[in-house]
Amino acid sequence: MLSCHHLSMNYGSKQVLDNLHLDISKGEIVSLVGSNGCGKSTLFKILGRYLFPTQGRVELEGKNIFRMKFKEVAKKIGLLPQVRREFMDISVETLVSYGRYPYLGFSQRLTKEDKGFIQWALDATDLYQKKDQLLSTLSGGERQRAWLAMALAQQTEILLLDEPTTFLDISYQLDFLDLIYKMNQERGLTVFMILHDINQAIQYSHRLLAMKEGTIYIDSDTKKIPMEKLLQDVFGISGTTFYHGDTQKPYWIPKNKI
């Protein structure tokens, strides 16, 4: 559905992405992990059309996304970037309503249909009760959910998320990921997310990608990840791998120091 071919990006002499290939199929949850500086953010920005790659193509259902109309792409791909300006004095509902922007005509008026989607997004993120509250009154987790609601209101088939849980409390992190998972299961939402917690990434995705030095080093079904390779080569750490009884997916803990 969404794929990258021969993607390269350099800033001057610095090669950030190097001949990267990527393929995300419909209905999948794909997570990307990697250490700092491996190029994850750059990849995300290119997928989000914020940057132009030096070389290579990004294709959405076969079409080059840089040749498509902005709004056309926005109806298919939703984003939750890490960097954004937050205005605390808008209401949750207002923020979520911005998600309908690609569908609005010249008059910028919200139709009944638009309002319906906004309501649905608020329900799905459990924020309907708080829709009139200002963003400043929400907790960190709730705010993140509000942004997610905006992306959901966009009614896209794919959702791209850049480290959505990095600054949240653990309970909010899990709530958020559960929500993503639910969207995937119930509505077939395709998800591509950059996460920093390897275990979370494995538990909540179908497929895991690991980036190293500007290219995809590991691309594997989460049940079959080469854990040693992942921990050692990509992160330079050593750990002990266990397998989760229910899901059959690996999880790791750092090698015991004592």
Add this chain to the structure above:
Amino acid sequence: MSKNRKKNKKIILFVCFVFFIASGFLSIVQGAVYISLKQIFHLLLYEREGTLHQILWNVRIARTVVAGLVGMCLAVSGVILQGIMGNPLASPNLIGVSSGGGFMACMIMVFFPEQHYLIPAGAFIGALTTTLVIYFLAWRQGIEPTRLILAGIAVSSFLNAGIHACTVFYPEKMIGAIGFTVGGLAARSWPDFWMIAPYGFLSILITLLLPQKLNILSLGDEVAIGLGMNVEKIRFLFIVLSSFLAASAVSVAGLLGFVGLLVPHISRIFFGSDYRYVLPSCILLGGGIVMLCDTMARCLFSPIEIPVGIIMALLGSPFFLYLLRQQRKG
């Protein structure tokens, strides 16, 4: 709760409107020559000739209207820039409008002193050209607000230095420059109004259709692109609009500071960040404040007039600080 907030905002907007009308009214009623209210009605409706009518219509009302328009243009220009730069310190000065207009005016004053009537048009063109130069200097695969601000500061400094150089090398020719640099509306009349009205009103109208775009642009480029906005195109459009507005004002009133920077802030103190309210209120507040200050400039030391820029700086800053303190409490 949101209904209350919306209602509050609508009430405050109405108050802004009342302020605007009241300022205009005061400006028409007050002047160096005393004209009573009754006389005003009489002169406007019946007696279309005579000195008093001339004074009222061609001097006072014309100047009021120009002041209002200049205020509106500058305030809207400032609020647009603050929105697209994401920087609350952005003002029309940043995109080189003031320095570009001022520099062009200087060039005319120094090299073509006989053609001083060219100054308004020259300032307008200078302002716009400078904005475009700054834009293209800052362009590298698109515009990043920070780069734009830096380019703006660099070019403005350069042009300002040029203006100062003129005062050093050609002091006799630059005698009149002070009024221009502080900003004033003396002897402005209908021709000045008609000169900027088309650009001013058109730009304001276009901007009024676009507050939502400003709202989304304010969320950051990545988010805006993600929502399907062609950020580069929209940002360019807004910069051009802002430049048109500020250039119009500069060509008529000189380098009137304060309005473009602080009126948007005042507006945001009342309305928050939603441009659907901030924009119209800037129009009303900007126009009202300039009209009010101009009235004071004309009347405080009548029959002498002070450049309106001085009044605005003296009154505006303390008032703004006061508002800032209020906001912190509430």
Add this chain to the structure above:
Amino acid sequence: MSLKKRDEKLRLCSVIIWIILGVTGCISGTPTIKIEQNQEMLSFVDAFGDEVEVPMHPKRVVCLYHSYLELWDLAGGSVVGRVQSDQPVPEKAQQADIVGTTGTPNIEKLLVLEPDLVILSPTMNGKDEFVSLLQQQNIPYLALRYDTFDEYLKVFRLFTTITGRDDLYQKYGEEQRKEIEKLISQAPQDKKPKVLLLFVTAREVKVRFSNSTVGSMLEDLGALHVAYDAQLSQEEMQIFSMEKILERDPDFIFIQTMGKVDQVQERMKMELETHPAWKTLTAVQQEKCILLPKELYLYKPNDRYIEAYEGLARILYPEVFGE
């Protein structure tokens, strides 16, 4: 001649001739002169209100204000240094070194010339530092300003006393005074035309008053300034209410501008006649708006004062003085 010997000289001096020139000497900048009998130093109260001493017959004069250069030249003085200017330069002064512009004189170039007298204006930039520098270096200086004819006479008197050229004072001072008095007496006493004197630059129109050169000339000739109540301070010009101008409807509007008259004439006429407010004025409709040539009216007329007065008189009272 240095100031070090000042005290000594004062003790030697026997008779002091006081020429007190005007009560307004200190404020308007025209000097109150005390001339010492021994003819070596001259002391007076300058435009800063300070009592200063300058040498008689100075040999190395630097003039930092171009408008005074002509007057100094007229008084028979010569200069070794002057400032850059667009205005015409007297022949003798053309050889002099240039030490900067009116606004910003170059201190080094000035000092290199080893002046024994510096002529300056009280309105120059950075005057405090500059003056204290001159005082440190013991360089005598003259700070003055003059606008009206009376003030001109006083300053000219000072200059000619310094140069010792009383004959020039008679020629360009006294003679002119007599001629001008004669002219003024011929002006009709009862007419009292209303005048507005404007200085137009760029987008600014400012009004000038009876304390300005042309303003005082007009007043001498019996005209009334429409902007009589507009003087806030010692400022030369102010922005004046357009409303008042319309209300008071002057008979004549005199316009001073930096540009060349013939080039500005057409345009100015057109502007006045199309401006909604200006065009309703009597003076505009009757074509009594006069652009004053800058050589005679913007710069100091000096030896051409009589010509300047005549020009104005002819405009104000064509029936008496001819066109």
